[in-house]
Amino acid sequence: MADPSAAVAAAVADSRARIVAALIRITGDWTLAEDCAQEALTLAVERWPVDGVPANPGGWLMTVARNRATDVLRRASVERRKLRELASLPDPEPMEEVEVVDDRLRLIFTCCHPALALEARVALTLRTICGVPTGDIARAFLVSESTMTRRLTRAKTKITNAGIPYAVPSGPALEERLPGVLGVLYLLFTRGYDADGEPAFADEAIRLARLLVELLPEPEVYGLLALCLLQHSRRAARRDADGNLLVLDKQDRSRWDHGAIAEGLTVLAKARGGPYSLQARIAACHATAPDAAATDWPAIARWYDDLARLQPTPVIALNRAVAHGYAHGPVAGLALLDQAMAGGALDSYPLAIAAQADLTARNGNPVHAAALFRQAANLIDVESERRALLDRARELDQD
Numbered sequence: 001m002a003d004p005s006a007a008v009a010a011a012v013a014d015s016r017a018r019i020v021a022a023l024i025r026i027t028g029d030w031t032l033a034e035d036c037a038q039e040a041l042t043l044a045v046e047r048w049p050v051d052g053v054p055a056n057p058g059g060w061l062m063t064v065a066r067n068r069a070t071d072v073l074r075r076a077s078v079e080r081r082k083l084r085e086l087a088s089l090p091d092p093e094p095m096e097e098v099e100v101v102d103d104r105l106r107l108i109f110t111c112c113h114p115a116l117a118l119e120a121r122v123a124l125t126l127r128t129i130c131g132v133p134t135g136d137i138a139r140a141f142l143v144s145e146s147t148m149t150r151r152l153t154r155a156k157t158k159i160t161n162a163g164i165p166y167a168v169p170s171g172p173a174l175e176e177r178l179p180g181v182l183g184v185l186y187l188l189f190t191r192g193y194d195a196d197g198e199p200a201f202a203d204e205a206i207r208l209a210r211l212l213v214e215l216l217p218e219p220e221v222y223g224l225l226a227l228c229l230l231q232h233s234r235r236a237a238r239r240d241a242d243g244n245l246l247v248l249d250k251q252d253r254s255r256w257d258h259g260a261i262a263e264g265l266t267v268l269a270k271a272r273g274g275p276y277s278l279q280a281r282i283a284a285c286h287a288t289a290p291d292a293a294a295t296d297w298p299a300i301a302r303w304y305d306d307l308a309r310l311q312p313t314p315v316i317a318l319n320r321a322v323a324h325g326y327a328h329g330p331v332a333g334l335a336l337l338d339q340a341m342a343g344g345a346l347d348s349y350p351l352a353i354a355a356q357a358d359l360t361a362r363n364g365n366p367v368h369a370a371a372l373f374r375q376a377a378n379l380i381d382v383e384s385e386r387r388a389l390l391d392r393a394r395e396l397d398q399d
Helices: 005-026 028-052 056-077 082-087 098-111 118-129 134-140 145-161 172-193 200-215 218-231 258-268 275-287 298-312 314-328 330-341 350-362 364-380 385-396
Strands: none
Touching: 005 028, 005 056, 028 056, 028 118, 028 145, 082 118, 098 118, 098 172, 098 200, 118 134, 118 145, 118 172, 118 200, 134 145, 134 364, 172 200, 172 218, 200 218, 218 258, 218 275, 258 275, 258 385, 275 298, 275 364, 298 314, 314 350, 330 350, 350 364, 350 385
16 A cells, blocks of 8 residues: 555645646635645545545545535535536546646746735745745745735735736747746745755745746746756755855765756756856856866856846846956956946945955955955855855965
């Protein structure tokens, strides 16, 4: 007999979003869809250890959730049309109909609709598509669970009241909306990949990126998935035994996830042109170098040149300056960094000051560099990053 706990976990990962998406399409009620899906999962936890895991766990869950929705709607005397639609659904054996796949894509685009605030898009994606408990989302956003519950309720209400379509855009509208969807997924990834982030969020972002590649195999979708895989491959090596952050050139590369790197490179072969694809190519240069000294910095600098033309933001200009500093020497890097900081947008950005410190140290001025590292540390809120910057300053003090 299959392990019921493992079967429930697998069914949640594979089927939850499908069930929620299908019930939202039919009932138009987000809360009802989520509640019925959760009740089906709870019943599976109770029944499967006793009755055994069904041959088609996803179909079993869909049937239970659909029946529960039918009961709720009937008791509430909701429109007969919706009841007829629910009653006419065939038993999902297997759950691979085109309509179900379309539902999941609809759900992604609705949760990531630009009419919602960016933070609401991320939270709604975590709750509705990924099934992350509201309490966990609240902790990640540094708010109470009740506050996050209200935010999620407001987002769902806005979708209903504003008439936000539960649909996938087409043609030029798809081209306009897709970058916003990818941006939400990448922000979700970074919330898990950051120094003190929640790793499960990064895992969910990768899972959703894989799903999006399956449903919408566009070149820039491949680029996002490749970028997430290549960056995430380094997670296990980012800290030493004491929990201190390690910069890239001090990481033990044998601890990198080489399976994720191989997958990322395979996915990257299908990407082209867009900002995520360019960032993935930069990540690939790091991932494929056998050691820090072998990193192809000239190639990285060229990719950043292309990226800066495509997205001329201050942070990309900062990263371009660092890349040129390693490719062509610290003087070249400092010159570009001066240009990037000229507008004032990076004046209080700690990573810009840390980059200036690193280039200054490599240019032979350790005293000034140490002072800059301390200045950057004073602007950092994340304790692990603050310690890393202060450690760099102490190292320079001893030189």
